[in-house]
Amino acid sequence: MSHTYPAELEIQPLARSVSATVTVPGSKSITNRALVLAALAKGDAPCELRGVLRSEDTEVMLGALAQLGYSVHEDWATNTVRVTNPTPRTIPADRADLFVANSGTSMRFLAAMVSLGAGRYRLDGIPRMRERPIEDLLSALRALGVNATSESGNGCPPVVIEANGLRTGPVHIKVAKSSQFLSALMMAVPFARASSEHPATIVHLDGTVVSEPYIEMTVRMLESWAIRVDRVAPNAYRIEPQRGHRERYDIEPDASAASYFWAAAAVLGGSVTVRGLNRASLQGDVRFVDVLGQMGCRIEENDGGITVHGGPLRGVDVDMNDISDTVMTLGAVALFADGPTTVRNVAHIRHKETDRIAALAIELRKLGAEVEEREDGLTITPRPLKGCAIDTYNDHRMAMSLALVGLKVPGVVIRNPGCVAKTYPGFWEDLEVLRK
Ligand SMILES: O=C(O)C1=C[C@@H](OP(=O)(O)O)[C@@H](O)[C@H](O)C1
Numbered sequence: 001m002s003h004t005y006p007a008e009l010e011i012q013p014l015a016r017s018v019s020a021t022v023t024v025p026g027s028k029s030i031t032n033r034a035l036v037l038a039a040l041a042k043g044d045a046p047c048e049l050r051g052v053l054r055s056e057d058t059e060v061m062l063g064a065l066a067q068l069g070y071s072v073h074e075d076w077a078t079n080t081v082r083v084t085n086p087t088p089r090t091i092p093a094d095r096a097d098l099f100v101a102n103s104g105t106s107m108r109f110l111a112a113m114v115s116l117g118a119g120r121y122r123l124d125g126i127p128r129m130r131e132r133p134i135e136d137l138l139s140a141l142r143a144l145g146v147n148a149t150s151e152s153g154n155g156c157p158p159v160v161i162e163a164n165g166l167r168t169g170p171v172h173i174k175v176a177k178s179s180q181f182l183s184a185l186m187m188a189v190p191f192a193r194a195s196s197e198h199p200a201t202i203v204h205l206d207g208t209v210v211s212e213p214y215i216e217m218t219v220r221m222l223e224s225w226a227i228r229v230d231r232v233a234p235n236a237y238r239i240e241p242q243r244g245h246r247e248r249y250d251i252e253p254d255a256s257a258a259s260y261f262w263a264a265a266a267v268l269g270g271s272v273t274v275r276g277l278n279r280a281s282l283q284g285d286v287r288f289v290d291v292l293g294q295m296g297c298r299i300e301e302n303d304g305g306i307t308v309h310g311g312p313l314r315g316v317d318v319d320m321n322d323i324s325d326t327v328m329t330l331g332a333v334a335l336f337a338d339g340p341t342t343v344r345n346v347a348h349i350r351h352k353e354t355d356r357i358a359a360l361a362i363e364l365r366k367l368g369a370e371v372e373e374r375e376d377g378l379t380i381t382p383r384p385l386k387g388c389a390i391d392t393y394n395d396h397r398m399a400m401s402l403a404l405v406g407l408k409v410p411g412v413v414i415r416n417p418g419c420v421a422k423t424y425p426g427f428w429e430d431l432e433v434l435r436k
Pocket residue numbers: 028029030104105177178179180183210211214324325348
């Protein structure tokens with residue numbers, strides 16, 4: 001599968017309502033967790049993952065596992081990956097220089113994972129990755145006996161980990177900037193070495209917690225790997241050393257990717273079904289449909305997936321802390337509502353692929369909207385819209401979200417459309433399904 005992208009892509013408006021059923025690729029978040037767990041949990045047979053996402057964020061994880069000495073067998077005809085550890089060591093390699101591009105999950109999950117090794121590991125990414133925080137994870141790893149440092153001393157990658165395994169014990173972690181720090185730690189500590197003093201790791205959360213559904217996803221996936229996590233207090237988890245095991249695991253379709261297609265029904269009218277998702281999903285982002293519901297869409301869920309039926313749209317006032325990857329999707333839909341939309345409590349999205357609050361405000365204003373930007377959110381007031389060239393800030397979600405505006409407004413041009421490859425290389429082809 002190879003994709004080529006132009007430097008700019010003009011989105012052709014669709015002059016009618018839509019009626020489509022769409023299949024989106026596997027979840028990025030579930031894929032990268034499943035790869036880590038498949039590598040660490042030591043069964044006798046390889047663990048087979050099905051429905052794996054193939055994109056930049058998962059390719060860097062796959063590449064890192066191979067570099068760390070795991071045997072990784074990819075079959076992209078069936079989106080199946082098998083992972084085995086051919087050695088008795090938890091982390092086969094004792095040295096590695098890993099490059100994760102701009103994949104936050106890979107950077108954070110791998111930093112904790114290599115702390116289980118005996119050796120020296122370095123992790124780096126693209127220039128934007130060198131601005132994304134990781135110190136709160138490194139400090140938790142240090143508390144468990146690892147020499148974990150930010151090479152530049154600014155709390156961001158490159159990260160250097162010098163380890164001789166993790167030990168059990170009490171550990172405090174802050175997750176106000178990213179929940180991925182806690183997910184990373186939780187997937188590593190079951191494989192820590194138990195000390196006689198501390199039979200388990202007790203992870204205490206200090207302060208505000210962001211993106212909570214992703215923590216729940218981690219706990220549920222650990223349980224699928226037969227790893228028990230006890231919530232011993234509202235802000236504390238107890239995890240004993242354990243092996244974990246699973247021979248086969250099915251990855252759900254990506255709910256954040258689905259948001260663009262559900263939103264297309266809201267913007268264009270008509271209906272769009274995304275296959276393979278329901279509200280019991282591991283992914284909090286399925287709840288984006290409830291925001292569309294609040295705006296006036298009708299939502300239907302059945303065995304075929306979740307369908308959004310468009311309707312006249314009203315503005316909404318929503319706390320999107322739990323589902324912040326869909327803020328930009330909502331930003332696009334908000335332009336077509338009959339009044340202002342306010343997004344609250346998402347200060348943490350300033351640390352993602354770009355400062356997403358700032359970027360969204362600038363681009364929505366270029367399209368004609370009135371936007372008030374606040375530290376932790378924004379208010380979007382619809383005004384007459386005009387097409388323009390959209391800067392995407394190398395952020396896949398800016399590209400995929402603002403393309404939706406072009407389905408309705410002539411003259412929307414997406415600059416650097418290839419940035420979708422981070423999580424959804426085939427997005428532009430799949431968007432064409434709406435025209436059929
Ligand atoms: O754990 C995960 O898989 C993710 C957690 C979220 O990040 P934060 O916890 O940094 O908000 C989300 O934005 C990201 O796309 C994936």
